[in-house]
Amino acid sequence: MTTSIPKFAHLQIPLEDVVNATNNFADDNIIGRGGLGHVYKGQLQRSGELITISALRLDRKHGGGVVEFWTEVSMLSDLKHPNIVSIVGFCDEQHEKIIVTTYEAKNGSLKEHLSNPNLTWTQRLKICVGVARALSYLHYDEGRGYGVIHLNINSSTILLDKNWEPKLSGFKVSIKQSLNRMDQVVLSEPIGTIGYLDPEIEKSKGVTCKSDIYAFGVVLFEILCGRRAYIRNDANRLLAPLVMQHYENDTLPDIIHPDLKNQMSGYQISVRSLRTYSETAYSCLKEERSHRPHMLSIVNKLEKALEKALKFQPRPENFERPFLAFLFFFTPLS
CATH class of the missing domain: 3.30.200.20 (Phosphorylase Kinase; domain 1)
Known part of the structure; x- marks a missing residue:
C-alpha cells in the first residue's frame, strides 16, 4: 500500500x-x-x-x-x-x-551529557546557540509562510552529532501557525514532558510560541546545573522552581554544575558570559508569557554570551579571581 x-x-x-x-x-x-x-x-x-x-x-x-x-x-x-x-x-x-x-546522534542526546565533566562551558554554550537558532527558524522563518510551535523541547529531543552540534528532533506534536499569530493561544491539552510544561497552559487552555520559550529556559538551566528537569524521587524533583528560587535569592552559584565551577576557578570561562546566560535563562521561565522574550532576542543574548566566553583571556597570576568575581555578580549589594 x-x-x-x-x-x-x-x-x-x-x-x-x-x-x-x-x-x-x-x-x-x-x-x-x-x-x-x-x-x-x-x-x-x-x-x-x-x-x-x-x-x-x-x-x-x-x-x-x-x-x-x-x-x-x-x-x-x-x-x-x-x-x-x-x-x-x-x-x-x-x-x-x-x-x-x-543519523545525527553520534554523541547521543543532550540528556546523556548534562553532567558530563568533559563537556566544557564553551561547548555547552554552542549547543544552546544552535538550538536557539533552530527555534528562531521555526518561529519566524518567512520562507515557509507559517511558523511552527515545537511543543516537545527537552534535553532528550536535542541530539548531538560527532562535532557536538545540536540537532533538534521530536516534531510529533508540533503545530503550524500563521506567522502573525504566533503569540496567540492555540487551544490544546497540556502537551510536552513533565518538567518542561508551560505553567500558563492550564490558565489559558492552550499554547503559544512562548510555550517553547519556557521549555527552552528549562533546558538552559539543565545545562547550567548539570541535572535533568525532573527527577522522580528527589526532594527538588522539578528543576524550574528550584532555579527560580535560587536566582531570586542570589544563590544560583549553589546549584551550578560543580565542573563548571572548577572551570571558573581555572580561568576557562567568562564571568560576564555566565551572567548574560543566567539572566536570559531566567527570563524564559517567567510565569506570564508576555514577560518572556522572543527567540530572536534569546539568540542574540546567547550569541553574546558565547562571544564573551570565547574572548575571555585568563591571567595565570590571578587564579582565584574569576570564581570570586562570579560570586560577586550574584551577591546583592547592601
Whole structure:
C-alpha cells in the first residue's frame, strides 16, 4: 500500500529497503525507545550513496500514533536547517509506518551529557546557540509562510552529532501557525514532558510560541546545573522552581554544575558570559508569557554570551579571581 498523500510521495521508501537497512529491525540496531516506538540505526542506499540513518518504527500494538506520524513527516518535509534533523523519507506499507532521518546522534542526546565533566562551558554554550537558532527558524522563518510551535523541547529531543552540534528532533506534536499569530493561544491539552510544561497552559487552555520559550529556559538551566528537569524521587524533583528560587535569592552559584565551577576557578570561562546566560535563562521561565522574550532576542543574548566566553583571556597570576568575581555578580549589594 502506498501513501494517499501525493505531497509526500517523493519521500516514500519501500519497506524492503528499510528492512534491509536495519537488518530486519534487529535488536542490536535499536538506539532508542520512545512513546511512538523503537528507533533503529541502519545503512540505506539512496541516490547511489550509502548513508547512515535512524528509523523510527511506529509501534502499532497499542494503537494510535498515526496522527503523530503524519505530523512529523509533514513538519520535517518542510524544514531545512543545520540544527534540525533531516528527513530521508518514510515507509507506509503493509501496516508499517516508519520515519527515516539521517543519523545525527553520534554523541547521543543532550540528556546523556548534562553532567558530563568533559563537556566544557564553551561547548555547552554552542549547543544552546544552535538550538536557539533552530527555534528562531521555526518561529519566524518567512520562507515557509507559517511558523511552527515545537511543543516537545527537552534535553532528550536535542541530539548531538560527532562535532557536538545540536540537532533538534521530536516534531510529533508540533503545530503550524500563521506567522502573525504566533503569540496567540492555540487551544490544546497540556502537551510536552513533565518538567518542561508551560505553567500558563492550564490558565489559558492552550499554547503559544512562548510555550517553547519556557521549555527552552528549562533546558538552559539543565545545562547550567548539570541535572535533568525532573527527577522522580528527589526532594527538588522539578528543576524550574528550584532555579527560580535560587536566582531570586542570589544563590544560583549553589546549584551550578560543580565542573563548571572548577572551570571558573581555572580561568576557562567568562564571568560576564555566565551572567548574560543566567539572566536570559531566567527570563524564559517567567510565569506570564508576555514577560518572556522572543527567540530572536534569546539568540542574540546567547550569541553574546558565547562571544564573551570565547574572548575571555585568563591571567595565570590571578587564579582565584574569576570564581570570586562570579560570586560577586550574584551577591546583592547592601
